[in-house]
Amino acid sequence: MITLHDLVLTYPDGDRRLTAVDHVSLSVEPGVVVGVTGPSGSGKSSLLALAATLVRPDSGRVVVGGVDATALSADDAAALRRERIGIVFQQANLLPSLTAREQLQVMAELAGPASRSARAAAPTRADELLGAVGLADLRHRRPHELSGGQRQRVGVARALMNDPSALLVDEPTSALDSERGAEVVDLVVRLTRELRTATILVTHDLQHLPRLDRVVRLVDGRVTAADAPAHAVPVST
Amino acid sequence: MFVAWRDLRFARGRFALVAAVVALVTLLVGFLSGLSGGLAAQNVSAVLALPADRVVLAPPTGGGAATFGESVLTPAQTRVWRDAAGVTALHPLGLTQGRATHGDVSSAVAVLATDPGVDPDGPARDGRVTLSEDAATALGATAGATVRIAGRDLRVDAVTGPSWYSHTPVVRATLADWRALAPTPDAVTGLLVRGDTAADAADAAAGTASASPLGSLRFLPTFRSEIGSLALIVALLFGVSALVVGAFFTVWTMQRRGDVAVLAALGASRRALVRDALGQACVVLLGGVGLGLLVVVAAGAAAGTALPFVLSPATTLLPGALLVLLGLGGAAAAVRTVTTVDPLTALGSHR
Numbered sequence: 001m002i003t004l005h006d007l008v009l010t011y012p013d014g015d016r017r018l019t020a021v022d023h024v025s026l027s028v029e030p031g032v033v034v035g036v037t038g039p040s041g042s043g044k045s046s047l048l049a050l051a052a053t054l055v056r057p058d059s060g061r062v063v064v065g066g067v068d069a070t071a072l073s074a075d076d077a078a079a080l081r082r083e084r085i086g087i088v089f090q091q092a093n094l095l096p097s098l099t100a101r102e103q104l105q106v107m108a109e110l111a112g113p114a115s116r117s118a119r120a121a122a123p124t125r126a127d128e129l130l131g132a133v134g135l136a137d138l139r140h141r142r143p144h145e146l147s148g149g150q151r152q153r154v155g156v157a158r159a160l161m162n163d164p165s166a167l168l169v170d171e172p173t174s175a176l177d178s179e180r181g182a183e184v185v186d187l188v189v190r191l192t193r194e195l196r197t198a199t200i201l202v203t204h205d206l207q208h209l210p211r212l213d214r215v216v217r218l219v220d221g222r223v224t225a226a227d228a229p230a231h232a233v234p235v236s237t
Numbered sequence: 238m239f240v241a242w243r244d245l246r247f248a249r250g251r252f253a254l255v256a257a258v259v260a261l262v263t264l265l266v267g268f269l270s271g272l273s274g275g276l277a278a279q280n281v282s283a284v285l286a287l288p289a290d291r292v293v294l295a296p297p298t299g300g301g302a303a304t305f306g307e308s309v310l311t312p313a314q315t316r317v318w319r320d321a322a323g324v325t326a327l328h329p330l331g332l333t334q335g336r337a338t339h340g341d342v343s344s345a346v347a348v349l350a351t352d353p354g355v356d357p358d359g360p361a362r363d364g365r366v367t368l369s370e371d372a373a374t375a376l377g378a379t380a381g382a383t384v385r386i387a388g389r390d391l392r393v394d395a396v397t398g399p400s401w402y403s404h405t406p407v408v409r410a411t412l413a414d415w416r417a418l419a420p421t422p423d424a425v426t427g428l429l430v431r432g433d434t435a436a437d438a439a440d441a442a443a444g445t446a447s448a449s450p451l452g453s454l455r456f457l458p459t460f461r462s463e464i465g466s467l468a469l470i471v472a473l474l475f476g477v478s479a480l481v482v483g484a485f486f487t488v489w490t491m492q493r494r495g496d497v498a499v500l501a502a503l504g505a506s507r508r509a510l511v512r513d514a515l516g517q518a519c520v521v522l523l524g525g526v527g528l529g530l531l532v533v534v535a536a537g538a539a540a541g542t543a544l545p546f547v548l549s550p551a552t553t554l555l556p557g558a559l560l561v562l563l564g565l566g567g568a569a570a571a572v573r574t575v576t577t578v579d580p581l582t583a584l585g586s587h588r
Contacts, residue, residue, distance in 0.1 A: 045584055054502060054581045075506060078580075082504025093499040093583055095240060097247030102239075109239035110505040142247075158503075170584055 002051060002166035002198045003027045007060035009046050009221075020046035021057070022221035028166070028198040033189050035209055036202045038218035044202045045170065047218065051200055052087055052168050053077040065165035082110050086159030086197065088169040088188070092151040094143040100154045101126045101139040107161035122161075129157040132194075133187055149180035156187055160195060167197040173205050185211055240500070241517035244493075255485045256525035259564065262478040263529025264536075266471055266556045271537050273467040274547030276404075280460045283349055283369075283402040285450050287330070288356055289429035291436055292453040293318055293445050303446035304456050305332055306403075309424045310445065317443035318428055324439075325432035328355045329425035331415035334405055337376055338385040344375035347402035348386060350415030351429065358397045359409040365394040366414070372406035386410070387418045403459065471556070478560050483567025486518050490574040501580035510575045518568030522561045530557050 009021040020043045028034045036044050049055045050062060053069045062069045065084045069077060081087070094103050104126035108118045130139050133153040143151055152172055159167055169188055173181030185201070185208040192199040201212060209215050217225040245252050284292070284305070294308035310329075319327050331350035336343055353362055360367050366386070368378060373396040378384055382393045391414060400407040416422055436447045446456070454460055490497070497510060530553050537548040 049581055049584055052502070052584070054584065078501065078504050078506055080504075081502070082506075085504070087502060087583075089499070089502075089583055093495075095243075095496050095499070097240065097243040102243060106239055106500075107503065109509070110500065110503060111509060113238070162504075 001027070001029055001065065002200065003061075003063040004047070004051060005061040005063070007047070007050050007062070008058045009043075009050055009055065010058050019221050021050060023060075024218070024221070024223055025060075026200070026216060026223075028200055030165070030196040030198050031193055032214070033192045033199040033201055033212045035212040035215040036200060036218060037204060037206065037209065037215060038224075040204070042218040043221035044204070044218055046221070048168055048170050048200065048202050051166070052085060053080055079111070082107075083162060084165045086162070086164035086167045088152070088155050088159045088167070088172050090171040090174055092143070092148075092155040092175075094151055094154055094158075096143055099140050099142055100130060100135060100146065103143075103154050104129060104158050104161045107158060125161060126157075129160055130154070132191065133157045147180075148176055149183060152176060152180075152184050153187060156184065156191065160191060160197070163195070164197060167192060167199040169199065169201040171202055171204065173203060173208060178207065181205060182208065182211075238513060238516045240496075241513045241520070245517060245520060251489070252521055255482070256521050256528070258481055259478060259522060259525025259560070260529040260532070262474055262481070263526045263557060263560055264532050266474045266478070266560060267530055267533030267553055268536065269467055269471050269474070270552040270556045271533065271546045271548055272544065273464060273471070274549065274552045275545030276467070277460070277464055278399070278547060279401040279404050279545045280463065281402070281454055281457060283347065283400045283407045284453060284457070286358075286400065287429055287450045287453075288351075289328075289431060289450060291430040291434060291447045292330070292450055292456075293428040293430055293440075293443075293447040294426070294453070294456055295445050302456075302458075304458060305426065305453075306334075308426050308456070309421055310427055312423055314443040314445055315425070315428060318430060318439055318445070321434055321439035321442070323432045323434040324430055327431070328352055328429045329412055330427040330429050331410075331412050331418075332402065332426040333415065333418045334403065335387060335418055337372070337408055339376040339378040339382060342375075342377050344372070345405045346372050346375075346386070346408045347405045348410050348415055348418060349400075349402065349407050350410045350412045352412050355429065356409060358400070360394045360411055363411045363413045364391060365411070366391040367395045367397050367409045368393055369397055369400035369407045369409075371399055371401065372408050375406055384408070386414075389414060389417055403457065475556075475559060475563050479563035479567040481567075482518065482522065482564035483570050486514070486568040486571035487574070490514060490571045494574060494578055495582070497575055497578045498580050498583040501578055502583035507576055511572050514572050514575050515565065515568060518565060518571075519561070522564040522568075526557045526560050526564075530554075 004026040007021050007024045010017040010019050036047060038044050050057050069080055105122045108122040130136050133156055135153055172184050189211050216223055294303040295310045295314060296303040297307050328351055334347050337346045351359055358367055378393055380393050380395050383390050440447050533553055537546050540546045
């Protein structure tokens with residue numbers, strides 16, 4: 001479960017400060033996918049950065065799996081991300097020197113050399129997750145040998161490697177055609193249900209919203225609608 | 238090191254290139270170190286082996302610094318040192334460069350003379366000499382042979398180990414025989430002093446300059462300039478190595494900045510990122526230095542006696558270790574990029 005309490009985030013903008021996130025609260029339960037949508041500059045990515053503990057809010061709290069992340073040091077926040085938060089990036093952001101399987105195995109090494117048991121378990125876990133995203137046969141391929149959709153699937157599997165409480169997905173379809181994008185969103189929804197993660201999916205692509213459990217619409221950093229997809233964002237928009 | 242090893246494999250061409258540069262620098266450093274060691278040994282090994290706590294020389298009468306080549310110590314100066322506090326033993330030293338002949342063979346030699354019994358490698362009595370092995374080789378003489386030095390026939394007592402002075406092999410004679418070569422019959426080149434002496438006071442009183450055998454190398458101007466030049470080149474190569482490795486890893490790390498940001502966003506600890514970066518540099522350095530040292534050892538062994546080359550831990554492992562340390566220092570400068578990367582840049586379309 002991930003809970004965002006009354007978050008405010010501002011950035012310096014010349015002599016004044018620009019409010020990117022304006023008193024936003026959001027609670028996502030295990031097995032639920034909440035979409036965050038809105039126009040460019042509405043604060044979607046800033047909200048995700050707050051949830052991912054990559055930036056500290058001006059006020060408010062982020063609670064992930066029962067841990068208040070707001071007061072953590074940079075090192076402790078990194079440990080929280082490592083252990084409880086999975087992040088899927090907009091561009092997949094795979095490491096060019098690693099095979100698909102190694103992209104997942106690296107998650108066991110982020111704190112330093114993995115223990116023998118963790119190191120032994122990592123390939124099996126990686127193969128399970130690559131099987132779950134339909135890439136079991138491509139596990140020895142490097143990023144340049146995969147299509148955009150396949151790379152994004154590896155990114156999803158990597159985010160789930162450490163069995164996170166929260167899955168944060170940043171515009172996963174922006175670099176994909178509509179068919180591949182739909183496949184990735186379906187994959188995120190299915191794995192959210194199966195693995196019981198609390199998932200926040202940022203997207204500007206309205207065609208994917210009906211697949212999600214709830215949608216939060218942001219405008220100028222404020223929540224203007226939060227409901228079931230059909231209510232939160234009219235299809236005619 | 239999980240990512241580091243895979244980066245090394247993935248970008249092996251680039252890493253092989255920088256490792257080859259490190260290997261070449263190591264080859265140059267190792268070769269120059271061995272050569273410096275060899276040249277130094279050919280210059281000063283006899284001086285370093287002098288049986289004394291202090292070596293006393295006299296500066297030239299016209300002024301200037303004392304040197305082995307020009308030192309002429311008078312009986313009066315010797316008396317001052319004999320009476321100096323703390324002196325437990327004092328022996329005159331004769332040292333002259335000249336030529337020795339054995340049959341038809343003639344060779345430049347350094348004649349080093351003390352009283353019998355002072356130098357364990359020296360001859361037992363007058364009319365005898367001992368040859369360093371290189372002098373014996375140059376003259377084609379063995380124990381029992383007779384060599385001629387400054388018109389005197391001297392019988393070879395023994396052939397000893399390698400001993401050199403100013404790039405000429407050493408022949409050891411008694412002081413009495415050496416005096417036949419000396420420009421001033423009553424004078425000697427210097428003194429070999431034993432004991433914990435008040436050296437400064439004695440030097441001031443006698444008008445001499447003294448130093449330990451190691452410190453007395455400063456009385457050899459050619460040694461200073463020769464080794465100084467080589468040491469300067471070696472030092473520059475150390476600097477080049479650190480800069481090359483530092484520059485490579487700075488560029489490499491900047492290229493990887495996006496990947497590092499992703500790893501940090503995924504939760505990589507700063508320590509793990511730094512260990513990865515420095516570990517990678519360490520592998521490249523050890524590979525390059527190891528390869529370079531292998532070539533140095535092979536070249537040194539192949540050179541044999543054709544070159545004054547010393548193959549020892551001091552001329553191979555020590556400079557190798559220094560190259561690794563300096564290279565790591567250079568790579569550490571690049572680590573700042575790793576520690577300051579903002580994981581937030583992994584989000585959105587920043588990459």
